[in-house]
Amino acid sequence: MSKAILYDATICINCKECEKACAQKNNLPYDDKIASESVQSDHKYTVVLAKNDKYMRRLCQHCEKPACASVCPVGAFRKTADGPVVYDVYKCIGCRYCMVSCAFAVPKYQWGSLNPRVQKCIMCPDNVAAGKPTACASACPTGATKFGDRDDLVREAQDRIRANPANYVNHIYGLKEVGGSSVLLLSGAGADFAGFGLPAGLPEDPLPEYTFRVLSKIPDFVPLWGLVLGGVYWITHRRVEVEAAEGKHGGAR
Amino acid sequence: MKFKLTFWKAVFAVIMIAGIYSTYVRFFKGLGAVSGMSDKFPWGIWIGFDVLCGVMLAGGAFVVTGAVYLLNIERLHSICRPAVLTAFLGYVLVICGLMFDLGRPWFIWHQLIYMNPHSVMFEVGFCVMFYTTVLALEFSPAVLERFNLTAPIRWIRAALIPLVILGVILSTLHQSSLGTLYLIMPEKLHPFWYTPALPFFFFLSAIAVGLAMTIFESSVSSRAFGRQLELPVIQELGGALWIVLWVVALLRVEDFYHRDQLLAIFRPGYEAYFLWLELLLSLVIPLTLLSFKKVRLSADGLYLSAVVCLLGFVTNRLNISITGLETWAGHHYVPKWTEVSITAMIIAMGFFLFAMAVKFLPIFPEEEEHSAGIPVGTRQSAPLPQRKEAPELINAGD
Numbered sequence: 001m002s003k004a005i006l007y008d009a010t011i012c013i014n015c016k017e018c019e020k021a022c023a024q025k026n027n028l029p030y031d032d033k034i035a036s037e038s039v040q041s042d043h044k045y046t047v048v049l050a051k052n053d054k055y056m057r058r059l060c061q062h063c064e065k066p067a068c069a070s071v072c073p074v075g076a077f078r079k080t081a082d083g084p085v086v087y088d089v090y091k092c093i094g095c096r097y098c099m100v101s102c103a104f105a106v107p108k109y110q111w112g113s114l115n116p117r118v119q120k121c122i123m124c125p126d127n128v129a130a131g132k133p134t135a136c137a138s139a140c141p142t143g144a145t146k147f148g149d150r151d152d153l154v155r156e157a158q159d160r161i162r163a164n165p166a167n168y169v170n171h172i173y174g175l176k177e178v179g180g181s182s183v184l185l186l187s188g189a190g191a192d193f194a195g196f197g198l199p200a201g202l203p204e205d206p207l208p209e210y211t212f213r214v215l216s217k218i219p220d221f222v223p224l225w226g227l228v229l230g231g232v233y234w235i236t237h238r239r240v241e242v243e244a245a246e247g248k249h250g251g252a253r
Numbered sequence: 254m255k256f257k258l259t260f261w262k263a264v265f266a267v268i269m270i271a272g273i274y275s276t277y278v279r280f281f282k283g284l285g286a287v288s289g290m291s292d293k294f295p296w297g298i299w300i301g302f303d304v305l306c307g308v309m310l311a312g313g314a315f316v317v318t319g320a321v322y323l324l325n326i327e328r329l330h331s332i333c334r335p336a337v338l339t340a341f342l343g344y345v346l347v348i349c350g351l352m353f354d355l356g357r358p359w360f361i362w363h364q365l366i367y368m369n370p371h372s373v374m375f376e377v378g379f380c381v382m383f384y385t386t387v388l389a390l391e392f393s394p395a396v397l398e399r400f401n402l403t404a405p406i407r408w409i410r411a412a413l414i415p416l417v418i419l420g421v422i423l424s425t426l427h428q429s430s431l432g433t434l435y436l437i438m439p440e441k442l443h444p445f446w447y448t449p450a451l452p453f454f455f456f457l458s459a460i461a462v463g464l465a466m467t468i469f470e471s472s473v474s475s476r477a478f479g480r481q482l483e484l485p486v487i488q489e490l491g492g493a494l495w496i497v498l499w500v501v502a503l504l505r506v507e508d509f510y511h512r513d514q515l516l517a518i519f520r521p522g523y524e525a526y527f528l529w530l531e532l533l534l535s536l537v538i539p540l541t542l543l544s545f546k547k548v549r550l551s552a553d554g555l556y557l558s559a560v561v562c563l564l565g566f567v568t569n570r571l572n573i574s575i576t577g578l579e580t581w582a583g584h585h586y587v588p589k590w591t592e593v594s595i596t597a598m599i600i601a602m603g604f605f606l607f608a609m610a611v612k613f614l615p616i617f618p619e620e621e622e623h624s625a626g627i628p629v630g631t632r633q634s635a636p637l638p639q640r641k642e643a644p645e646l647i648n649a650g651d
Contacts, residue, residue: 041292067437073378075369091367094356097374099295101437105582108292109356111285116356202440210436211373214429214452218376222422229323229418236325 003083003128004150004182005059005137006157009191010167012055012144014048021139022046022059025124042108045121046136054191056198057145059136060085060106060121061174062182065206068098068107076118083150083182084123092118103178103202123182150182157184173198179206265601272598275591279353288592293584301574303350303596305431306567308381309455309462311343313470314388315424316463320493322417331618332486334395335474336467338616341388342606344381346599353595373433380427387420395614428459435573443577445518445528448508451573457501458535462566464494465539468559472552478611482552491555494562495543502536527568527576535565 016035023030028043040047046059066085069077076091077098098118099107110116124134132138133147140146146153154175161168166189173185173193187193194200279287290297317336320326352358364378390409397406409416432455435442448454468487475482509515518528539562548554579585610616 039292070371071374071437072369073372073375074363074367075372076367091360091363092357093360093363094358095354095374096295096356097372097434099292103438103440105292109284109295111291112283114281114283116284199440207437207439208371210439211433212371214433214436215371215373215376218426222426225422225425226418229319229421233323233325233414233418236323240325 002064002081002150002182003123004062004148004153004184005123005134006146006148006153006184006186007057008144008146008157008160008186009055009057009188010164010186011142012048012057013142014050014055015141016048017139017141018057018136018145019044019046019048021135022121025135026122040106040108040120042110042119045119049196051191051195054188056185056187056191056193056196058196058198059183060123061104061177062121062123063178063206064180064182065178065208067101067103067178067207070208070211071097071101073097080125080128082125082128084125084128085182086122086125087118087120089117101207103199103207105197150184153184157186160186169193176204177202179204265605268594268597268601271591271594272601275594275598276353278591279595284356286591287589287595289586289588290592291584293582294578294586296574297586298571298575298588298592298596299350299354301571302567303354303599304347305570305574307343307347307350307599308428308431309459309566309570310466310563311340311347312424312428312459312463313467314340314391314463315421315428316460317467318391318417319421322414323421326489328489329486331483332467332471332490334392334616335470337388337392338395338607338610339466339470341385341392342603342610344385344388346603347381348385349602350596350599373430373437377427377430377434380423380430384420384423384427387416387423390416391420395610395616399614424459425456429453429456431455432573438578441578441581442573443524443580444512444514445524446573446577448512450504450508454501454504454508457497457504458566458569461494461497461501461535462563464490464497465559465562465566468494468555469563472556472559474611474617477608478617480617484552487552487555488550491543491549491558494559495540495549498536498540498543498562502540505532505536524572524576524580527572531565531568531572533565534561535569539565 019035020030022028022045023034023043026045028045034044037044038047038049040058046057049056049058062079062083062085064079066077066079069075069079069085072092073095074091074093076088077085078088079085094116096107096109096118099105099109107118107120109118127134137145137147146156148156154172157172157175161170161172168189169187169192171187171193173187174181174183185193185198187196192200275287284290288297288299313336317329317333321329321333351361355361364375364382369375390412394406394409397403397409429452432451432453435447435451436449439447468490471487471490472482474480506515509518518525539558542548542554542558542561545554548558575586
């Protein structure tokens with residue numbers, strides 16, 4: 001069963017306990033200055049955004065069909081069966097295609113490091129594998145960040161919107177975006193997701209399909225193209241041979 | 254040999270000193286210190302120019318070897334070797350450029366052991382690796398002749414046609430795949446440039462640029478090395494370029510039409526200005542110039558058309574890799590001077606290595622000999638380059 005995180009902005013109180021727990025879990029620094037930073041970065045995997053009195057939490061969406069895992073030439077990213085999209089720094093060569101391809105601009109880079117790595121939320125894969133919630137979900141005092149089975153959480157999100165349609169934007173972000181993700185977000189009424197940097201109108205097709213449509217043709221294309229080129233060679237040279245044999249250009253060869 | 258300081262040598266020296274300083278910054282201060290790249294804009298000119306344009310500009314070899322050995326157009330034979338040399342150096346320099354751009358270049362060999370066949374980048378990497386090897390083999394007779402090693406030349410000669418076919422296949426794959434790289438960002442790349450046909454356009458532009466680059470390189474070589482220009486050859490290339498550009502132009506219009514962009518591209522705006530510049534340089538001006546027979550037949554006219562066309566397609570790839578992504582990123586990327594100086598150093602190295610190869614290896618056919626029709630590997634003796642009095646090496650840049 002695939003696990004997921006459900007974040008509900010209407011329950012969130014902007015206490016930033018999730019940020020703090022995340023930093024501790026991933027051995028990242030955390031202080032008042034970092035707490036006030038409102039962007040995900042190489043030292044901040046998750047951030048609670050505040051716009052007027054509306055909140056939104058940003059973290060890796062953990063796509064069902066992640067672009068980052070698809071584009072990585074060395075397979076440093078991997079979608080686990082449990083849900084987390086994990087990163088293996090020992091494979092990474094630093095091409096940053098993951099950053100370019102991510103629809104949510106989640107992966108961040110250690111631009112100041114001499115042996116840089118990509119930094120992003122990896123959904124506490126050790127906790128998840130052991131059947132425990134992620135650090136952020138454990139730390140959340142109000143239950144705004146909830147950990148569970150994805151199917152259950154989807155149903156719960158639908159129920160919450162249905163029970164209180166006036167309180168919510170009628171959209172579960174992450175249900176269908178780029179093929180769905182293991183992080184589901186609910187936003188308070190009047191605060192659209194785009195305002196928090198979550199792109200609207202993303203395709204429902206998983207992004208890897210856009211490139212795989214082309215890549216998957218290569219195994220058929222190569223022998224065919226080789227045959228065509230070989231055929232062209234044969235025809236053009238055969239013509240010369242025939243001409244020579246017929247004595248039209250007897251001395252040419 | 255007495256050393257004489259000339260304008261181009263001085264330029265070369267300045268570029269190299271700046272480049273070496275920037276190399277120090279890159280490897281001792283990090284990517285953030287040396288470049289204008291950031292989390293908002295993770296790919297800059299090192300990908301947009303050094304890789305995307307570098308590979309495109311090195312496309313001359315697969316076009317010319319394909320034409321000579323597969324289409325059997327013997328008249329182009331004399332430019333085979335310089336075209337293969339240009340491409341080989343081009344690919345080597347692309348790989349050098351990657352060493353600056355990759356965050357962990359010391360792990361580039363991971364590509365060989367951790368393979369992800371779903372990744373376009375993996376495919377490009379493998380094709381570039383194999384194709385560089387193919388180019389090295391195709392070029393090797395020039396080196397072998399120099400040292401009078403006839404036996405290996407015979408082996409290369411026996412394998413030449415399969416090598417050429419392999420080279421064309423690998424080029425088709427990775428030239429188009431550079432476009433496929435951008436297919437995964439339908440929501441990011443501006444609709445002027447995002448089209449499912451990107452791989453196809455990348456391949457077509459590699460052919461156009463391959464032809465233009467060969468004209469450029471022949472013209473520059475004739476000036477820099479005091480050789481007589483083989484006008485009939487570049488006339489032929491110019492004619493082919495004219496046809497390919499028409500094909501590109503018609504398909505671009507059709508593509509804009511099918512994606513409902515045909516009116517949008519005329520509305521002024523940041524992206525539109527860059528698109529206009531690209532279309533003017535890559536298609537409108539060269540097509541206009543080449544439509545005059547006088548231009549198609551004159552050395553200067555062909556040279557001018559080729560240069561404008563090259564600038565146009567470079568603009569095209571920079572638009573795709575930079576301009577077209579800026580609105581989505583909400584960030585205006587400006588490369589730092591150190592970043593530019595590394596690109597400049599790589600280009601300068603290209604001219605320098607080309608000049609060195611011409612000086613020490615039999616690259617061009619001997620002028621008095623009528624060389625058309627003699628396959629690459631057949632010259633038994635090693636004809637040394639003619640000119641003992643080498644003109645300024647760095648003149649290749651003028």
